[in-house]
Amino acid sequence: MGAQSGRGKAEGGGTSAPESLLLERLGTRCIVLVGMPGAGKSSVGRRLAKRLGLPFMDADEEIERAAGMSIPEIFASRGEVEFRDGEKRVMIRLLQGGPIVLATGGGAFMNADTRAAVARLGVSVWLSADLGVLLRRVRKRTDRPLLAEGDPAEKLARLLAARGDTYALADLTVESRDATHEAVVDDVLAALGTHFQRKAEGQASPAPSSAP
Numbered sequence: 001m002g003a004q005s006g007r008g009k010a011e012g013g014g015t016s017a018p019e020s021l022l023l024e025r026l027g028t029r030c031i032v033l034v035g036m037p038g039a040g041k042s043s044v045g046r047r048l049a050k051r052l053g054l055p056f057m058d059a060d061e062e063i064e065r066a067a068g069m070s071i072p073e074i075f076a077s078r079g080e081v082e083f084r085d086g087e088k089r090v091m092i093r094l095l096q097g098g099p100i101v102l103a104t105g106g107g108a109f110m111n112a113d114t115r116a117a118v119a120r121l122g123v124s125v126w127l128s129a130d131l132g133v134l135l136r137r138v139r140k141r142t143d144r145p146l147l148a149e150g151d152p153a154e155k156l157a158r159l160l161a162a163r164g165d166t167y168a169l170a171d172l173t174v175e176s177r178d179a180t181h182e183a184v185v186d187d188v189l190a191a192l193g194t195h196f197q198r199k200a201e202g203q204a205s206p207a208p209s210s211a212p
């Protein structure tokens with residue numbers, strides 16, 4: 001047994017010092033991954049959680065579990081409005097269970113109530129990616145109702161144009177580049193580390209004097 005402690009398990013068993021510090025600074029907040037379909041929220045999120053030794057939750061899976069149906073079935077039988085309603089409820093419930101890594105569905109962060117809950121209970125990370133990368137990735141699966149009909153490239157472009165400014169409200173932006181999942185996990189960890197370090201330094205520095 002090494003001398004290291006904590007929940008995060010680095011390769012080889014222990015917890016690396018930066019990851020322990022990150023967990024300490026995260027406290028009970030959730031790491032919330034937002035962004036377009038194909039950004040890697042689910043697959044990168046799962047690996048990120050493993051690296052930190054945190055539970056991983058995928059809002060889409062929880063919605064499916066609660067409804068007893070797949071997402072395409074929910075869209076087909078109940079419609080998108082009801083899906084979004086359930087999504088908001090599930091997001092707020094999951095956010096209350098931190099610390100976890102939470103992968104959202106691509107539309108979840110568009111809801112203002114959900115964004116307010118994320119701001120209160122989480123640190124949000126926009127996994128951004130260019131359209132070419134997204135398109136290659138979403139072509140691997142056909143269970144996204146919003147991309148099911150018509151030209152997926154055009155649909156993705158329209159979704160990104162409508163949502164990009166809102167995703168940019170996230171606390172952090174990390175490019176979900178065309179590299180391995182683990183490389184993107186490294187980038188997310190680095191961005192979180194810098195974010196918490198800056199916050200810690202901000203709290204430690206004295207208030208600026210208003211004296212002339």
Ligand SMILES: Nc1ncnc2c1ncn2[C@@H]1O[C@H](COP(=O)(O)OP(=O)(O)O)[C@@H](O)[C@H]1O
Pocket residue numbers: 035036037038039040041042043044103137138140176177178179180181182184
């Ligand atoms: N960095 C990456 N490298 C290689 N493949 C990736 C990467 N990120 C995501 N993918 C793949 O792209 C597809 C969509 O990823 P997923 O995690 O489901 O995205 P999201 O949940 O954001 O829609 C999956 O097949 C996933 O393995």
Ligand SMILES: O=C(O)C1=C[C@@H](OP(=O)(O)O)[C@@H](O)[C@H](O)C1
Pocket residue numbers: 035036037038041042060071104105106107108143144145146
């Ligand atoms: O962008 C969206 O509105 C959606 C994205 C999907 O999740 P992923 O982003 O994980 O594909 C899923 O929530 C649903 O099909 C709607």
Ligand SMILES: [Mg+2]
Pocket residue numbers: 041042043060103104105
């Ligand atoms: Mg997903």
